[in-house]
Amino acid sequence: MRSFPRLAEAVFGAAGPARYEIRFELDEQGQAVARGRVSMVLLMTCQRCLGEFEVPVDAPIALGLVHLRGAPDRLGLAQVEGLAGDLEPLPLGDDEPVRVLDWVEDELLLALPQVPMHPAGHCMAEVAPAASEMAAERPRNPFAALAALQARQPGPEADEH
Numbered sequence: 802m803r804s805f806p807r808l809a810e811a812v813f814g815a816a817g818p819a820r821y822e823i824r825f826e827l828d829e830q831g832q833a834v835a836r837g838r839v840s841m842v843l844l845m846t847c848q849r850c851l852g853e854f855e856v857p858v859d860a861p862i863a864l865g866l867v868h869l870r871g872a873p874d875r876l877g878l879a880q881v882e883g884l885a886g887d888l889e890p891l892p893l894g895d896d897e898p899v900r901v902l903d904w905v906e907d908e909l910l911l912a913l914p915q916v917p918m919h920p921a922g923h924c925m926a927e928v929a930p931a932a933s934e935m936a937a938e939r940p941r942n943p944f945a946a947l948a949a950l951q952a953r954q955p956g957p958e959a960d961e962h
């Protein structure tokens with residue numbers, strides 16, 4: 802996580818290292834493109850029960866490298882219009898070093914759930930409401946439930962044989 806200071810602030814921790822692959826290519830329009838994927842298993846705090854849980858993140862990377870020539874304020878819609886629909890514009894300055902790990906971190910941050918919560922059925926906070934639902938739904942025939950219970954637990958006379 803030392804490589805991802807912003808991510809470290811947003812999550813509880815990581816259950817493993819980030820795996821990513823990025824390849825650079827020129828598309829049909831001659832646009833420099835960086836494509837790949839990033840995946841990582843992060844630990845987040847559930848907003849319902851405040852327990853930790855694993856959040857597997859798997860996000861595509863699709864960046865159109867937009868070269869900025871001196872004037873950052875000129876980066877308007879016109880300049881990114883030419884990008885293919887799925888590409889996110891990535892403005893690059895003349896002197897800026899290319900920091901691939903920053904892009905990876907950006908994609909991980911974007912892929913995080915807005916409100917982290919356990920998947921349905923796994924949250925500790927769900928236990929209480931589920932129990933009260935059970936109580937409300939009593940079996941229609943209490944004797945049927947009793948018979949089922951007796952069938953599972955043989956009485957003491959069964960041990961005498």
Ligand SMILES: [Zn+2]
Pocket residue numbers: 847848849850851852918919923924925926
């Ligand atoms: Zn939870």
